[in-house]
Amino acid sequence: MNENHTHDKELLEKVEQRLENGQSSGSRLLDDLASMRPQAKADFQQELENRLLASFYKRQLETKENPELSTLTLKSDTKSRKITSLPLTLAAAITAVLLIGSALLTGGFPGSFLSGGSIAQSVTFTPTAQPTTTSADDLYATATAVIVGATQTAEAASLGLVNDMQLTATAVIAGATQTVAALTATPLPTISGSGDVELQPVVIALQDIGESSTLTADMLAVAYYPLDIVPLGVVSDPASAIGMVVNEPIARYQPVLTSNLIQGSPLPDISAVIPEGMVAVSIPVSMLSTAAFAIHEGDNLNLVLPSETIEGVQVIYIGTMDTTDMIVFAMSAADAALLTSMLETSPSLAVEIERQNTADTPVIFEYGGHVTDTNTNAAPLMLQAGMTWMKLQVDYTPGMGTAPIALAINHAHAYGFNILLTIVGSPTDMSAAGYIEQYAAFLGEVATLNPDAIEVWNEPNLDRTWPTGQIGGAAYADMLRQAYQAIKNANSEVMVISAAPAPTGAEAAYPNQVMNDDRWIQELVDAGGLDYMDCLGAHYVEGTVSPTQISGDARDDYYTRYLGTMLLTYSNLSSNIRPICFTEFGYLSDDGYPALNSYFAWAQNTTIDQQAVWLAQAAGFARASEQVRLMIIWNVDFTTYNANDPTAGYAIIRADGSCPACVALAGGTANVARVTVNIPNDTAAVLWTQSEYVDVVAPLLYVDLTIDGISFEFQQLSDGAGDNLPRLVTQRVLSDVPILFHEDGMFDLILPPQDAIIIQWMMEAQIPLFILPHVTDNATQPVVSESLSANHFAVTIMQQYIDTSSLELQVGDRFNATILMGENESQLVYTIEDIELLADNGANGLQFSVANPTDAGLLSWVEQGGFTVTLSEAQP
């Protein structure tokens, strides 16, 4: 035993001695460490305990997993009370009543209306088969009593159905004389007991009630609260709530407040659902036309008028008003005024509805893993890896049931994951009449089970899953349309992902059996498929190099080899209108398994460590791209490995049970440490600044013909005009980045890892960065026109740097400014949209109003950079 080993052993023993036995370790450090554990506030621990117990009860109520909940006997430690001849239906109601009550007794539900002072012990239940006669000797509860009776029960009582009920023991006061209340045929009494607590009826929600719902009797129950804890403004009589419309969501078991309710009417009172600051405009359905996609309440759409497009209107009501079928939209007051005026002046106006381009909507990135079973032992490891999604593939056969799918969804949700279901049928079944309709209906049925996302089919560009000779994006678009409508009609919350095609360039070698994924997607887009998806499905499973590389694959530089070029291709094909969901994303490694056969030999050099690091880098890359919504790692826990199917080689949980990728993902994407990127100052197009904080404008995925090693079709990716100008496909702006300058002419950017990956990737690809001084709201402007709007920046540019393209400049006019930068002024095109000419100061330049601080910073650097700004008229 060497010295170090002995030292370590003794040290660890001291630690255990201190932590496990509470004895002094003899080391001040260890003793101090052990005594310095942060302690919670006592009331927080108690409040959380109460909330958790409420959740515990609630969960049991919902799942009815606890056999003890079927019937009950109440135990009492004090006096005997009788519950006689309790009808079974009522017994069930009372069961729920007391469970809810007990949850309240133990502290209430989240956002509890019970204060901490009324808390005591819990209620215990033991089952009896038939509670026809139940002794309240068994009644045992210790806190403030709460009695809940379902409204149906009260109604039944008032109808005389339970007149024989002699319910006598339902309220028990902790540590005090029992308060016994009699619930008689009078449905809603204020109960006064002989003890010291008076109870008041409070109408509560028996289920989660969504905003703008009309209340019905089966949504409500009555709870009896001690007067001193009754929330202000509660509704006491369900009759006064039934038929009313809820103006904000009410969670299950929460009291209904008068302020929650607005008057319902035969015409919808939509005032409750109009977003703040918006105005509602109703349009008869007869005046509307769409590209045949389904419209749902909550959709965000554009209204295309003959001379205008009103963007981003929200559908808040679809239905009949005054016998006319209408759709009600919420929009800004200005848009509403415009539209109303046009509707009034042109009664025959045709309004076309189009889906809103979501390209400008921030894409929230999440990742997860494809599992063999959602009830998987891998769940903790997945959580550790920062995953929030599970994916399961379901093989559809006509006539199948949904029970196993419901179970799978429940398992995933119980572990805290969202779930994506990929549902795919067999090509041999597809020839049957009505197959696609049945499939779509099945997806609608599945949607009612509340999965979080559904991928409609899998790899339909191969004859493995689509009939030979019939493969094509247009054919698939028809299936997608029907599936989308069925899913959204059933549950509009479910994200619909189009089937990811297999990435391949093999169609020439396998005609009728394979269609290249890029061509297949183009067909899908051309057939209007983007209207029927929330996310464009993609697979990336053939990488052999880091996700930050765009060259170096030993096979060739076909675009499917690299993450960057895949992303670029797919985002271009879809015009970046929909985010991308990688429903399979993995790296194959035969580490720990027999060597891959020749078909998969391309992956033979990928180590398990590379798999781990690359997956973590890819997650960072995908997140930073702001184009990827979802990345599902293919796969988590598959174990099949043979010459024809090395699926386990993709698995992140390896044959020995280890999961290096889990560790890397946890560290790589959750790591908060910032890293330093050292950049030579002569990197092309870097602008000097002496600021401490800068904005970095990084033209991510900038296609430049000078980049070596990319061989995909530029013409196909261009805007179709046949030019070869480089394009700014997606821009990444890193704002407020600390910068450190060095005497040797280098400087450091201090960045989060995922941004650092992007910057390093760009440097490798020789893509220029723009380092601009960070403009803050406090930036001083020399002479600012009074017409500068709030939150805008005034930028002055000398006339010689402006190319007006023969436009006449008028103060108040709006323009788009295109800045050409780089050595020959065609290296990079940067467009700033919608700047307003504030003032023409002659020799002192033109002053513009710019909304975005980074744009303002860039524009203010035009002179220093020697760039030219070309102005063009902004679209009104």
Add this chain to the structure above:
Amino acid sequence: MNPEDERALIDRAKQQPEAFRDLYRHYFPRLYGYVAARVGHVPDAEDLVSIVFIKVVEALHRFEYRGEGAFAAWVFSIAHNEVSQFYRKQNYTALPLEDMADSHDAPPDELVIRKEQFARLYGLIGTLSARRQEIVTLKFFGELRNQEIAAVLGLDERTVASHLCRALDDLQQKYLQETEKER
């Protein structure tokens, strides 16, 4: 709590609220200590601890006992993940000391001393590598065994022990230096 007792308690806690409450009370101080030490800010710590326990309630019925330490490792894995997600969302590395010592019920003069000690210790822990910070925090504030820490962090138990010893040696040296300075 010995492993047999804990297993029995977990089994009962899947059905019985009283058992769940006992389990909660057993783990709360440790889990709170770990989370609070990691995020360094009381409201954030309270939010995260609430999230962790709610996830435990929701998933407890699925938990399968797989030997000593499995439950602690599971609970702290959820906490570790939540803390990681928190940092990712917050996008900062700082380990603020903000009023973490305030919650201790002590007289004002003792509280001042305690705050100083607290600040010093946390400052020293902050000088360790991220991995070692995590291990020391899980060890002393989460009171996890090395085997459990290994499970939470996906490491080998010996690696955890080695990291812990090196971290404590490092801290010891710095602690002594600071004590010398005070003199």
